[in-house]
Amino acid sequence: MELTDKLEILADAAKYDASCASSGAPRRSSEGKDGIGATNGMGICHSYTPDGRCVSLLKILLTNFCVYDCQYCVNRRTSNVPRARFSVDEVVKLTVDFYLRNYIDGLFLSSGIIQSADYTMEQLVAIARQLREVHNFRGYIHLKTIPDADAALIAAAGKYADRLSVNIELPTEGSITRLAPEKSVHTIKLAMGSIRRKLDEKAEEPRASKFAPAGQSTQMIVGADASDDQTILNTAETLYGSYKLKRVYYSAFSPIPQSPDSVPLAPPPMQREHRLYQADFLMRGYGFNAAELLPAAGNLALDIDPKLAWALAHREHFPMDLNMADETMIARIPGIGLRNAKRLVELRRLRRIRYADLTRLRCSMKKIAPFIVTADYRPASDTTASEVLRRSMAEHSPRQLDLWAELQAA
Template structure:
């Protein structure tokens, strides 16, 4: 098979993995002895790091052959899809050639399981090792680790990769046992724990070799099982707290031809995935707890964002006097983000906040107005019911949302 044909198959097979990002990638220099592949340049944009650097990644599988038969996976053992496999040399060549053509700044590499977990993981590590040591590649490398592999191999992967990820895929033990019988949540969490410990050790000793400096991430599939958003967010919160993950990624389940009867025949609304990302951001950055966003479980609202849903359910806090309120409550006002919350705190040290100040900060005034008090703006408390506000502030009409599953399936 031609290399171009392999690339077409294995790049397409990798598109279902959402945990592909470059946040927290370290800065490097490709000048002189430091090697090639600095992740500071501009190329084909796939993602931006927190400090604004654009990082484009070659995202491929080493192979889509797989011993496992995970029911939700397009590359499962029983799936009728074209198969291909790169050699180690081919992946190294593609990565270096694409970088020298300014197509990419880094590599995201995953794989199906071939022969054994150890054998597959050893190949992934070999690719990263050759890129770093033979070709002096200083671009970003994200390796998908295989939790069943020997811990020594995962340890080696962390020495060469910027980020490691171990996909948990489903939020409950029962769902993993039913839909991915060759996998074990216990084994996955052991691998996550080992990565966290090695990172902690590297941070504690300044002279220690670096280990996955961009951290670790995972992915959960949305809509492949009966788990609701409450379960998904609760699992995500536990993973963040226990393993110090950088990100949990959410991927809406996408049925493929000849999908087994054990998984749904239709995808969930794409808006559900979007709301989970919004809720996840509230967990990581705003101090929300999962049970605050969904105290009774169930799914997030599709017509309004999770922050607005929380505010409508807690009208006792609003309207909030921005000149007196605690900083963490200002950040919970719909339409005010973290940066603007801090700007408002800084401003009120010098003078009182006025309504026009929020407009100048480009806050979402339609959402902000019912929830705030300023020096010159005093809306009446509870002057509008939560249901009326919800209808006025909803992102889309309900009839549009009803069409999304059918549109995605088409």
């Protein structure tokens, strides 16, 4: 098979893995020592670092052959899809050639399981090793970790990769047992734990050998099983706390040709994936916990974002006086982000905050107005029913919500 044909198959097969981002990658200069690649370059827009840099990544699978038969996966053993496999040298050549053409700044490499977990992981590590040691590649590398692989191979991967990911895929052990019987939650968590221990060792001893400086991440598929958003967020919260993950990624289940009856035949609304990302961001950045965002079983609202939903459910905190409240509570007001909360606290050290200050900060005034008090403003009525406010701020038409309700009831 021609290399271009392999690339077409294996780049398309990689699109289902959402755990692809370069946040946290260190800056490396490509000057001197004939090094190539950099994490601070500009190119095709694929992902962004925390400081806003755009990093383009070659995102491929080593192979879409797989000995596993995970029911939700397009590359499962029994799936009738075109198959291909790169050699180690072919992936290295593609990465270097694409960089030299200014197409990419880094590599995201995953794989189906071939022969064994150890054999597959050896191939992934060999690619990263060649890029770093033979070609002096200094760009970003993200390697998918095979959970059942030997701990020594995972440690070797962390030596060359900026980030490692161990995808848990489904939020409950029961779902994994039913839909991916060859996988084990125990081995997945053991792999996450071994990566965390290596990261902790590096943090405690800065002069120790480099290990995955951008940390580790994971992915959960949304809508492949019956798990609701409360279950998904609780699992994400546990993973963040137990393994110090940098990110949990959420991927809406996409039905595949000849899907088995064990998985849904229709995808969940993409808005559901979006709301989970918003809720996840609130947990990571705003100090919310999963129980606050979704205290009862069920899914996040689709018509309003999770922060607004929390505010409408906790009207006892509002309207909030911006000249009195602390920064963390100001950041919980719908329409005010972390940076603007900080700016408002700094501003009130100089003078009292007025309504016009919020417009100058480009806050979402329609969303913010019912929840704030300033030196010259108070809502006309503090008792407007939450349901009335919700309808005025909803992002979707009633018909769209009815369709989602029908899907849930089906």
